[in-house]
Amino acid sequence: MRKNIVAGNWKMNKTLQEGIILARDLQMALSGKAVNCEVIICPPFIHLASIAAVAGTSIVKIGAQNNADKISGAYTGEVSASMVASTGAQYVILGHSERRAYYGETNAILKEKVKMALVNKLIPIFCIGEILTEREAGKQNKVVETQIRESLFELPVKEFGKIVLAYEPVWAIGTGKTASSAQAQEMHAFIRETIACKYGTVIAEETSILYGGSCNANNAKELFSNPDVDGGLIGGASLSVDTFLPIIEAF
Ligand code: 13P
Numbered sequence: 525m526r527k528n529i530v531a532g533n534w535k536m537n538k539t540l541q542e543g544i545i546l547a548r549d550l551q552m553a554l555s556g557k558a559v560n561c562e563v564i565i566c567p568p569f570i571h572l573a574s575i576a577a578v579a580g581t582s583i584v585k586i587g588a589q590n591n592a593d594k595i596s597g598a599y600t601g602e603v604s605a606s607m608v609a610s611t612g613a614q615y616v617i618l619g620h621s622e623r624r625a626y627y628g629e630t631n632a633i634l635k636e637k638v639k640m641a642l643v644n645k646l647i648p649i650f651c652i653g654e655i656l657t658e659r660e661a662g663k664q665n666k667v668v669e670t671q672i673r674e675s676l677f678e679l680p681v682k683e684f685g686k687i688v689l690a691y692e693p694v695w696a697i698g699t700g701k702t703a704s705s706a707q708a709q710e711m712h713a714f715i716r717e718t719i720a721c722k723y724g725t726v727i728a729e730e731t732s733i734l735y736g737g738s739c740n741a742n743n744a745k746e747l748f749s750n751p752d753v754d755g756g757l758i759g760g761a762s763l764s765v766d767t768f769l770p771i772i773e774a775f
Contacts, residue, residue, distance in 0.1 A: 526732045528561035529755040530772045532762025543571040547579040549765045555766025560775040576612030587615030593636035605644040608668045616641050619651045621694045631674035656695035689733045690757040705746045708735045712752035740771035
């Protein structure tokens with residue numbers, strides 16, 4: 525049975541002190557509650573070790589927002605997957621559209637980042653999604669299929685089976701514009717079918733596919749009720765317990 529997951533991507537928000545408070549408050553809000561999904565928070569790199577120490581052993585799991593495509597060495601400013609893993613983080617977001625758009629991350633670079641994550645036993649939350657003009661041109665399936673194929677489809681089946689996917693239509697990120705429930709389901713079903721064609725239906729059925737893009741307390745329940753939507757990757761609404769908790773409780 526695939527996992528339902530609600531993951532918070534804090535992006536470049538929160539000082540260390542603010543982050544620790546948010547992680548603690550979230551942990552407290554969840555303690556004693558029946559939580560029906562995996563809860564992950566992905567703070568900036570510099571907060572990982574401190575937040576793993578306050579929240580990482582609880583029901584709240586920790587993830588990074590990136591890792592380097594190299595093992596180690598003279599790469600000033602980079603953070604390797606082994607460094608991320610050494611903080612206690614168990615997940616890593618890779619291929620986020622903001623990394624692709626602002627930092628030039630290509631499908632080929634992301635292929636290396638995924639390998640580094642897996643070697644270090646981090647679970648990649650691999651993001652895919654089309655920009656508005658691609659959707660308007662009806663090219664969204666082709667774009668998403670290419671992103672998956674070029675970065676992930678050389679992985680052996682056992683390694684692919686560890687990956688979580690996150691469909692984030694770029695036009696819905698931080699815009700308040702959400703894909704409709706039907707648009708999300710249609711794309712998630714296409715992604716699952718794409719995986720099934722390459723790795724078979726068992727692996728496809730076991731792969732968690734999250735939706736991201738202006739997911740919030742008001743729309744989470746409807747989005748998550750789709751058979752192929754296994755949770756959410758949440759940006760803005762993950763920055764306070766008041767807005768994040770209802771999304772977790774949507775399961
Ligand atoms: P928003 O929820 O702020 O739209 O961000 C989505 C996202 O990019 C999560 O990775």
